[in-house]
Amino acid sequence: MPDSRRLTLLATAALLAVTACWGSTFFLIHDLLTRIPTLDFLAVRFSIASATLVLLAPKALGRLTRESRRHAVVLGCLYGVAQILQTAGLAKTPASISGFITGMYVVATPVFAALILRSRIGALTWVAVVLAMAGLGVLTLGGFSIGYGEALIFVAAMLYALHIVGLGAWSDARQTLGMAIVQLIVISVICLVCTAPNGLVLPHRAADWASVLYMAVFAAAGAMIGQTWAQAHLPATRAAIIMSTEPVFAALFAVLFGGESATVRMIFGGLLVLAAMLLAELAPRRKVEAEVTHLTV
Numbered sequence: 001m002p003d004s005r006r007l008t009l010l011a012t013a014a015l016l017a018v019t020a021c022w023g024s025t026f027f028l029i030h031d032l033l034t035r036i037p038t039l040d041f042l043a044v045r046f047s048i049a050s051a052t053l054v055l056l057a058p059k060a061l062g063r064l065t066r067e068s069r070r071h072a073v074v075l076g077c078l079y080g081v082a083q084i085l086q087t088a089g090l091a092k093t094p095a096s097i098s099g100f101i102t103g104m105y106v107v108a109t110p111v112f113a114a115l116i117l118r119s120r121i122g123a124l125t126w127v128a129v130v131l132a133m134a135g136l137g138v139l140t141l142g143g144f145s146i147g148y149g150e151a152l153i154f155v156a157a158m159l160y161a162l163h164i165v166g167l168g169a170w171s172d173a174r175q176t177l178g179m180a181i182v183q184l185i186v187i188s189v190i191c192l193v194c195t196a197p198n199g200l201v202l203p204h205r206a207a208d209w210a211s212v213l214y215m216a217v218f219a220a221a222g223a224m225i226g227q228t229w230a231q232a233h234l235p236a237t238r239a240a241i242i243m244s245t246e247p248v249f250a251a252l253f254a255v256l257f258g259g260e261s262a263t264v265r266m267i268f269g270g271l272l273v274l275a276a277m278l279l280a281e282l283a284p285r286r287k288v289e290a291e292v293t294h295l296t297v
Contacts, residue, residue, distance in 0.1 A: 007233050008233060008234065010233075011229070011230040011231075011232075011233040011234050012230070012234070012242060014226045014229065014230045015226065015227065015230040015231075015234065015239060015242045015243065016242055016245065017226065018222075018223045018226040018227050018230070018243075019242065019243045019245050019246045019249060020245070020249045021218055021219045021222070021223055022219055022223060022246050022249070022250075023099060023245070023246050023247070023248070023249020023250040023252070023253055024219070024249065024253045025214075025215050025219045026090065026098055026099050026250040026253065026254060026258075027250075027253055027254040027257060027258025027259075027260070028211045028214075028215065029041075029087060029090050029215070030090055030091070030094070030098075030254075030258065031211075031258070032203075032208060032211055032212070033087070033090065033091040034091075035203070035204075035205070035208065036201055036202075036203055036208065037195070037198075037201055038084065038087045038088045038091060039084065039191055039194045039195035040195050040200055040201040040202070041087065041212070042083055042084060042087055042187075042191040042195075043188065043191035043192045043194075043195050043200060044200070044202065044203070044212055044216075045212055045215050045216045045220055046080075046083075046184055046187045046188040046191055046216070046220055047188045047191075047192065048212070048213065048216035048217070048220075049184050049188075049216040049217065049220035049221040049224070050181060050184035050185045050187075050188050050221070052216070052217055052221050053177065053180060053181045053184060053221050053225070054181060054185075057177045057178075057181070060175075060177035060178040060181055061178050061181055061182070063175065063178055064175055064178040064179065064182065065175070068170070068172060068175050068178065068179055069178075069182060071166070071170040071179070072170075072178070072179040072182035072183050072186070073182060073186055074166065075163055075166050075167055075170070075179075075183050076182060076183035076184070076185070076186025076187050076190075077186055077190065078159050078160075078162050078163040078166065079159075079160075079163050079183060079187055080186060080187035080190035080191065081156075081159055081190065082156040082157075082159035082160050082163065083156070083187060083191075084190070084191065084194065085152045085153070085155050085156040085159070086098070086102060086152070086153050086156035086157075086160075088149075088152050089101075089148075089149040089150065089151070089152030089153035089156065090149070090153065091149070092147065092148060092149030092152075093147070093149035093150055093153060094254070094260055097150070097266060097269075098149075098153050098250070099246060099247035099248075099249070099250025099251055099254070100135070100247040100250075100251070100266075100269065100270045100273050101150055101153045101154055101157060101247075101273075102153055102156065102157050102160070102246065102247065102250075103157070103243075103244055103246055103247035103273055103274075103277065104132050104154065104157045104158075104273060104276075105157040105158070105160040105161040105164065105240065105243075106161075106240045106241060106243065106244040106276075106277040107125075107128050107129055107132040107276050107277060108129075108157065108158055108161035109161045109164050109165060109236055109237055109240035110125055110236075110237045110240070111125060111129060111161075112158075112161050112162055112165050113165050113236055113237065116165060124279060127279060128276045128277070128279040129276070131272060131275060131276035131279060132272070132273055132276035132277070134272055135269045135270070135271075135272030135273035135274075135275075135276060137269075138265060138268055138269035138272060161240070164231070164236050164239060164240050164243075165236045167227065167228060167231045167236070167239075168231045168234070168235060168236030168239060169236070171228050171229075171231045171232040172232055173229055173232035173233065176225060176228045176229040176232065177225065179228050180221070180224040180225045180228045183224055183228075184220065184221065184224055227239075240277075241277060241278070244274065244277040244278075247270065247273065247274070248274070251266070251270065
């Protein structure tokens with residue numbers, strides 16, 4: 001098997017594992033936020049994650065180029081704000097539905113890539129966007145309004161799409177650890193600054209600390225390394241379609257371990273969103289993928 005093909009398969013497997021890890025956190029977060037404020041949870045989670053990586057790889061930051069450091073700061077800002085909005089929305093939205101709405105970044109990624117690169121958006125991509133919006137409506141619309149929690153998660157999904165495009169454009173496999181650490185530090189600072197006025201609330205139960213540590217070490221530190229490395233070998237739109245399995249994992253874990261019930265509306269709306277994700281992947285985007293992967297700023 002050629003080395004390039006092997007690398008692509010390894011990157012795909014790594015990104016799929018990262019996505020499964022993310023999906024497993026939705027019902028945990030939904031439960032945890034009944035006892036810990038959103039910003040406090042995020043500040044503790046990402047502070048532990050960044051500290052873990054700094055302790056494990058203290059020289060990684062010194063190997064970063066100025067350009068990579070600047071890119072990592074921008075990516076960390078996007079991801080940090082998205083995390084705050086998504087987690088705040090998750091406190092008001094069932095974990096399975098939150099996972100499906102978050103998955104709309106898969107459709108948004110090729111759209112943002114095309115807009116940023118001034119490339120033509122194909123008809124199939126627009127159809128996918130409309131289909132995804134229909135799925136979102138089935139999942140979240142009550143009358144003629146969208147719930148506050150769902151709206152927050154939707155905005156977060158758009159920021160995640162920008163993060164995917166940027167990470168695909170700027171990630172460097174040789175500087176994976178350094179870029180991951182900078183992103184996590186930036187996320188931690190954003191969350192700590194936001195929670196500082198009211199003081200930091202820490203978990204009180206051993207089970208809550210176990211959940212936070214799992215989400216910090218595996219779903220934050222490990223996942224950031226895995227995504228940053230994988231996107232150095234995969235175009236943004238391909239990475240996005242792999243990550244489209246996140247809502248599937250989120251719903252699966254929520255039903256199996258989170259005590260939620262699978263409803264007809266959830267299944268139908270989720271299938272519409274997943275269909276949009278798959279349709280977006282079928283759209284011809286070779287030019288976009290090539291340009292995003294090699295973009296330099």
